[in-house]
Amino acid sequence: MSATATLLPDLARITGARDETYDVRTLQIELVERDRAESFTWRPGQFAMISVFGFGEAALTITNPPDEEGFIEITFREMGKLTSALRRLSTGQIVGVRGPFGNSFPLDEWGGRDIVFVGGGIGMAALHAPLAAVLRERDRFGEVTVVVGAKSASDLVYRGEFDEWQRAGGARLIRAVDPGGEVDGWDGEVGLLPDVFERLGLSGAETVVVVCGPPVMLDFMLKATSRLGTPPARVITTLENRMKCGLGYCGHCSVGRFMVCRDGPVISGEALATLPKEL
Numbered sequence: 001m002s003a004t005a006t007l008l009p010d011l012a013r014i015t016g017a018r019d020e021t022y023d024v025r026t027l028q029i030e031l032v033e034r035d036r037a038e039s040f041t042w043r044p045g046q047f048a049m050i051s052v053f054g055f056g057e058a059a060l061t062i063t064n065p066p067d068e069e070g071f072i073e074i075t076f077r078e079m080g081k082l083t084s085a086l087r088r089l090s091t092g093q094i095v096g097v098r099g100p101f102g103n104s105f106p107l108d109e110w111g112g113r114d115i116v117f118v119g120g121g122i123g124m125a126a127l128h129a130p131l132a133a134v135l136r137e138r139d140r141f142g143e144v145t146v147v148v149g150a151k152s153a154s155d156l157v158y159r160g161e162f163d164e165w166q167r168a169g170g171a172r173l174i175r176a177v178d179p180g181g182e183v184d185g186w187d188g189e190v191g192l193l194p195d196v197f198e199r200l201g202l203s204g205a206e207t208v209v210v211v212c213g214p215p216v217m218l219d220f221m222l223k224a225t226s227r228l229g230t231p232p233a234r235v236i237t238t239l240e241n242r243m244k245c246g247l248g249y250c251g252h253c254s255v256g257r258f259m260v261c262r263d264g265p266v267i268s269g270e271a272l273a274t275l276p277k278e279l
C-alpha cells in the first residue's frame with residue numbers, strides 16, 4: 001500500500017472526462033503534489049475514497065491498470081449526493097483522493113488458465129483494471145472472454161473499448177441485454193447474465209470466472225458456475241458495502257470479522273460462503 005493511504009485526502013485535479021452512458025462517467029484524475037503522485041501505486045481491484053468538497057466521500061474502484069503511471073481513472077454511476085456532485089465537475093476542477101485501499105485480484109494465480117470476465121452494469125468498472133492488466137500480458141493466459149451485460153443496449157458501459165478488447169486484446173466479447181432491453185438491430189445476446197453465461201457453457205473445471213454486478217446476480221452466477229463444474233474457489237468477485245474510513249479502523253463495512261475495506265473487496269466464492277449472509 002502506498003504512503004497516501006491515510007484519513008487525509010490528497011488534492012487531485014480532473015484531467016479528463018468521458019461519458020460511458022447517459023448516467024455513467026469516467027474521470028481521469030492526477031494528484032496535485034508530485035511526490036504524492038509518484039508514491040501512489042495500486043493493484044487491479046483496489047479502490048480509492050474520492051471526495052467532492054462539501055458533498056462527502058465515496059469508495060470508487062481504480063479502473064485503469066497500474067502501469068499507467070501518473071493518473072488514476074474512476075468510472076461511476078450517478079446514484080446520490082456524492083456521485084451527482086462528481087458528475088457536475090469538469091476538467092481542471094479539484095477533488096480529494098485517499099487510498100489506494102483493499103486487496104487485489106490474484107492475477108499471478110491465473111497464468112495459463114482461461115478467464116471469463118462477467119460484468120453486469122456498473123459492475124464492469126471493477127473488472128476494467130484486471131481485464132486491462134490481463135490483455136497487456138495476453139500470452140500469459142489461455143482464452144479470455146468478456147461477457148458484458150446491462151438492462152438495455154444504452155446501459156452497456158465501455159462500449160468505446162469493445163473493438164480494442166477484441167482486436168488488439170484478442171478477447172472474445174459477448175454483449176447481453178435483459179429481455180426487453182434490446183433495440184432494433186441488436187445482434188448480441190438477450191437474457192439475464194447468469195442465464196446467458198450458462199447457456200453458452202462459458203466455464204469449466206479449470207476456468208477462472210471473475211464476476212461483478214448486483215448482489216442477486218452473484219448468487220445466480222455461483223449457481224451457474226457450479227452447474228458448469230467451476231469450483232467456487234475459481235469464482236472471484238468484489239464486494240460492496242457502505243464504507244467510512246477505508247482503512248479497517250471504523251468497522252462500518254464489516255461483515256462478521258471480515259472488513260470489506262481491509263480484507264476485501266476481492267473475494268472468492270469459496271471464502272464468501274464462510275461469511276454471514278449480510279451483503
Ligand SMILES: Cc1cc2nc3c(=O)[nH]c(=O)nc-3n(C[C@H](O)[C@H](O)[C@H](O)COP(=O)(O)OP(=O)(O)OC[C@H]3O[C@@H](n4cnc5c(N)ncnc54)[C@H](O)[C@@H]3O)c2cc1C
Pocket residue numbers: 047056057058059060061062075076077078079080081082083084122125126239240241242243265
Ligand atoms: C470497494 C467499493 C468500490 C466501489 N466502486 C464503485 C465504482 O467503481 N463505481 C461506482 O459507481 N460505484 C462504486 N461503488 C459504490 C459507490 O461507493 C456508491 O454507489 C456511492 O457511495 C454512492 O454515493 P452517493 O453519495 O452518490 O449515493 P448515496 O446517496 O450514498 O446512495 C444512493 C443510493 O445508493 C445506495 N448505496 C450507496 N452506497 C452503496 C453501497 N456501497 N452498497 C450498496 N448500496 C449503496 C444507497 O442506499 C442509495 O439507495 C463502490 C463501493 C465500494 C464499497
